[in-house]
Amino acid sequence: MKPKIPISAAIIGAGNRGKDVYGNYALKNPEEIKIVAVAEPDPIRLKIISQDHNIPLAYQFKTWEDFFKKPKLAETVIICTQDQMHTQPALKAIEQGYDVLLEKPMAVTPTDCVLLVESVKKNKSQLRIAHVLRYNNFFQTIYSFIKSGKLGDIITIDHRENVSYYHYAHSFVRGNWSQEKTSSPMILAKSCHDLDILYWLVAIQGGHPQKISSFGSLRHFHKGNAPPGAPERCTDGCPVMDSCKYYAPRIYISIIPLLHVVQKGGSGVPKLMVNLAVNYPSLFKRLKNIIPLFKKVEEYEGWPVNTITENFSFQGRWDALCSGPYGKCVYQTSNDVVDHQVTIIEFNNQTTATFTMHGFSYTEGRTIRIDGTKATLLGQALDYGNTIKIYDHLTGKEEFILRTKMDFEPESGHGGGDRLLIKSFIESIREKSPVEPLTSAQESLESHMMAFAAEESRKKNLVINLDEFKSRF
């Protein structure tokens, strides 16, 4: 068999997704994809990714604008800039004949989403949106089960996105998605994946979303809940550092590394280790030579530690917290996105669904219950494992159709969805596949419209008719 030639790709935005997810995939799978060019304004990130992939100087750019001034430099472009910087580079890429893998959300306004779909139709490029959940084992198993007919007609779905308290604080209070005006509303930024899953599952039986309403607010993370005497930064001697679970040094120095290293749910982190790491770093360092777990925790370089600094040492992390956004008191930042939201959907085949997002979970994960006319499905996709259990109504039989332990390889985040999405994208480019990709721009447009409509419902206190809503754009 002839060896396959890797596809060539340019990365636009070499941050967490660009450098660490797609870049690392390319490093581990050089026979599949080669990163030949990059656009990234941060000089440290630009240097690291260029060194890692041997990208020549002439193929390194500071911005996407500079990149697209050149004629086509690769077969594909992977766009991983922040939410509000998706449409323009994607339009440019499509116009120049690139096949595009675009991070979600595809755009932050309905008009821009429509613009992208029209541009793809005109230019006949591939535009795939990174709705990674559709590719993973958990949702693929649910999809196949519904398709098999064994569930019967879907009557109702309860789906929850339980964002862990530390992930919510990291991304949506202190981090990149904390303000709507600089990113996008929570239902789009975080939950467009979930609405996309609901759209996709109900469509198996021909159902399309018809009516949507949504409620939610920012209830907890505001100045009114700041503990008396708490400084604006955790690192400035906070009087409640021992009792506040959002105390930043503990989160970034021990809790998250420890949770990821031991791959176990819950926030019951051994207190001793946390105290040693935060308050007695030199003793911790000595212990790490004797206790392998301590060593693994100190050397952890994965998400979200890799978003706060490029210097992973304890000192490096501490310095980042003293000056950057991730060291701020969670009750005293400029966040404005909701911390809980519930959305109700009725489909045109009378299936109903509820979707709840909240940022107060003990562990990270999604849960789903689907009641059909023949069986009930209960699914849990948690940080430390997946289960899907079926209860057959006629026989009374209970059966696990999935029971796995998840691992934390960075390239297989989202339960393997990241890896499988990239793989599928690469294969379709290589095979010049005529098959519509699983997460095409057209499909994503439909589920993004659900998110825009839900947000309008929440803000205006209305039930939104989706056909009427879509006709406006």
Ligand SMILES: NC(=O)c1ccc[n+]([C@@H]2O[C@H](COP(=O)([O-])OP(=O)(O)OC[C@H]3O[C@@H](n4cnc5c(N)ncnc54)[C@H](O)[C@@H]3O)[C@@H](O)[C@H]2O)c1
């Ligand atoms: N598919 C998923 O499940 C998933 C998960 C996380 C994030 N995301 C999405 O991926 C996108 C990127 O997220 P991230 O966490 O990697 O963000 P990030 O901030 O780490 O990376 C974005 C990068 O874009 C760079 N950039 C800024 N201006 C630029 C310009 N003019 N030209 C080129 N690059 C520029 C920034 O310097 C930064 O390095 C976001 O839209 C986010 O919502 C998707």
